[in-house]
Amino acid sequence: MARYLVRRLAYMVPTLILISIVSFVIIQLPPGDYLSTVVARLSAQGQSVDQAQLEALRDRYGLGDPAVVQYFKWISNIVLHWDFGQSFEWNRPVAELLARRLPVTIALSVITLFVTWIIAFPVGVYSAVRQYSAGDYVVTTLAFLGLATPNFLIALVLLYLGQQAFGVTLTGLFSPEFADSGWNLGKILDLAAHLWVPVVVLGTAGTAGLIRILRANLLDELRKPYVVAARARGVPERTLLLRYPLRVALNPFISTIGWVLPALVSSEVIVSQVLSLPTTGPLLLGALRSQDMYLAGAIVLMVSVLTVIGTLVSDIALAWLDPRVRMGQR
Numbered sequence: 156m157a158r159y160l161v162r163r164l165a166y167m168v169p170t171l172i173l174i175s176i177v178s179f180v181i182i183q184l185p186p187g188d189y190l191s192t193v194v195a196r197l198s199a200q201g202q203s204v205d206q207a208q209l210e211a212l213r214d215r216y217g218l219g220d221p222a223v224v225q226y227f228k229w230i231s232n233i234v235l236h237w238d239f240g241q242s243f244e245w246n247r248p249v250a251e252l253l254a255r256r257l258p259v260t261i262a263l264s265v266i267t268l269f270v271t272w273i274i275a276f277p278v279g280v281y282s283a284v285r286q287y288s289a290g291d292y293v294v295t296t297l298a299f300l301g302l303a304t305p306n307f308l309i310a311l312v313l314l315y316l317g318q319q320a321f322g323v324t325l326t327g328l329f330s331p332e333f334a335d336s337g338w339n340l341g342k343i344l345d346l347a348a349h350l351w352v353p354v355v356v357l358g359t360a361g362t363a364g365l366i367r368i369l370r371a372n373l374l375d376e377l378r379k380p381y382v383v384a385a386r387a388r389g390v391p392e393r394t395l396l397l398r399y400p401l402r403v404a405l406n407p408f409i410s411t412i413g414w415v416l417p418a419l420v421s422s423e424v425i426v427s428q429v430l431s432l433p434t435t436g437p438l439l440l441g442a443l444r445s446q447d448m449y450l451a452g453a454i455v456l457m458v459s460v461l462t463v464i465g466t467l468v469s470d471i472a473l474a475w476l477d478p479r480v481r482m483g484q485r
Contacts, residue, residue, distance in 0.1 A: 159480075163470055167463055174459040179226045181455065182448045188218045189243040189446045229449065233456075240449030244441065249453045252438060257457065259328070260423065260434040266350070267358045268412075275362045276408075279369030280401065286374060294366065301363030310356045310429045317352075325352045326431040356426050369408050376400035406477055412469035 190209055213219045217228060232238040239249035282294045317325040327334075328349050333342045376382065377400050385395050427436030435454050442451035474480045 159474055160471065163467055167467065170463055171460065174463070175230055175456055176226070178452050178455040178459060179222075179229065179448075182446075182452045183222050183225075185446060187446065188213075189448065190218060192444075192446050229452065233453075239453040242442075242447055242450040244445045244447045244450070249450050252450065253435070253453060253457070256433060256435045256438055259432075260436070261461075263350075263353060263357070263423070263432070263434060267354050267361070270354055271358045271361045271365060274358075275365035275369060279366045279408075280373065280396075282366065282370045283373035283377065283404075284396065294370075298363040298366045301359045302367075304359070306356050306360060307425045307429050309359055310352075310426050313352055313356065314429070325349065328353075328432060353423070353426065353430055353432060356430070357423055365408060365411065368411065369404060372404040372407055373400060376404050402476065406473060409472045409476060410469045412465045412472065 190213055194209065210219075217225055220228075229240055232240065237250065239253065241247070242249050242252060245252060278294055282291045285291050314325055317323050328346055329342065330345050330349075333345045336342055377396075379400075382395065382400055385399070386392070423432070423434055424436035424440055426432070427434045428440060435457070439451060439454045441447070442454065470480075
């Protein structure tokens with residue numbers, strides 16, 4: 156197990172290097188830079204632009220350097236000094252902006268992930284064990300609806316129902332009176348009252364997908380000869396289900412950590428815009444619009460790092476759950 160973990164950690168280093176290169180290249184693909192966006196915005200408003208001031212800003216931020224030089228400055232500052240650069244639009248360090256938004260994003264994603272598992276696990280098992288029952292048809296229908304409905308549409312429906320039916324505003328994570336106050340019991344309860352909305356919105360598609368995955372894999376295992384033979388020997392149905400087929404069927408369920416976690420972070424871009432959440436979603440959208448490359452690159456890099464970390468966690472969980480994974484490394 157230790158060798159397996161060391162090998163997986165060693166694979167992460169070149170992967171993260173390639174991810175940082177690709178992230179920076181993607182941010183550089185649109186024509187122009189942040190100052191070009193500023194010039195276009197000012198020109199649209201009929202204001203003149205001082206070329207000398209633009210050149211001074213270009214030299215200050217290093218926008219006149221080749222892309223390769225900009226990348227090495229950016230990545231070396233991150234690795235050596237944990238400095239993600241300066242946000243052009245906000246005129247503040249990127250690390251300061253991320254320190255405010257990223258913890259909320261990660262906390263929201265992790266809570267949504269656990270809620271997704273708590274719901275998907277028993278429902279998926281029930282749907283497989285009770286195949287073609289009325290409950291199975293209901294679960295299957297709801298799962299397909301969850302997969303087909305965009306998250307932002309669910310958010311808009313909940314906002315409309317909350318306003319029209321109950322007269323409450325479901326945007327944000329705190330009420331106005333608690334937004335700037337210190338942490339206390341009232342603020343925690345207020346957070347819990349607002350948190351269920353983004354959790355439901357973000358977790359709908361993931362829950363539906365995991366239910367379908369677990370149901371399909373468990374049905375496949377229940378039809379295999381070893382299950383039929385164990386049932387013929389009189390092994391109790393509950394023992395038979397929990398000891399063998401369910402453990403094997405959980406493999407794809409566990410392996411989805413690698414894509415569910417970053418998918419939650421990336422899918423919250425539009426949802427956060429609709430629900431006015433203080434997460435990295437609106438920050439990333441604004442950075443891409445204004446070509447704020449250091450801010451956008453840092454957020455894209457963080458989402459990619461979450462993908463790698465999620466994959467590592469899923470690999471470790473699979474190695475712990477399935478002896479075949481551990482034995483395959485010997």
